Amino acid sequence: MAQREPLNFEQPNNELSQIAEMERRKLLPKNDFVKDSNEYSSVNKDAIADGDSYGKGTGDFLDVYNQQAGAIQDILERKAEIVINEYKPNNPYTTPSA
Numbered sequence: 016m017a018q019r020e021p022l023n024f025e026q027p028n029n030e031l032s033q034i035a036e037m038e039r040r041k042l043l044p045k046n047d048f049v050k051d052s053n054e055y056s057s058v059n060k061d062a063i064a065d066g067d068s069y070g071k072g073t074g075d076f077l078d079v080y081n082q083q084a085g086a087i088q089d090i091l092e093r094k095a096e097i098v099i100n101e102y103k104p105n106n107p108y109t110t111p112s113a
Contacts, residue, residue, distance in 0.1 A: 064090075 026032040056062065063070040068086045075081070083090065102108050 026035070061069045062072055064073055064084050064086065066087055068088060071085050071089070073081050073084050082093070085093065097103060
């Protein structure tokens with residue numbers, strides 16, 4: 016039977032490892048998720064499209080026709096693209112009939 020070697024995930028003590036550890040310490044505190052008090056769901060403030068750059072959804076099930084859905088970048092891009100698109104809310108796509 017084959018012998019399994021134990022895995023060693025320790026990093027060497029060199030300059031690159033030290034820089035990586037400093038960067039890791041700076042980046043990890045940015046996660047504001049707290050498991051017991053900030054449960055991430057469809058109604059979490061970071062999931063709702065409320066004009067910031069975080070949220071994408073509206074909290075409604077399969078709400079795909081809402082013009083306010085998406086982050087602020089999505090909303091602005093949608094408004095810019097609708098100018099050149101001939102299909103608008105008052106002129107929607109239709110199924111051709113033969």
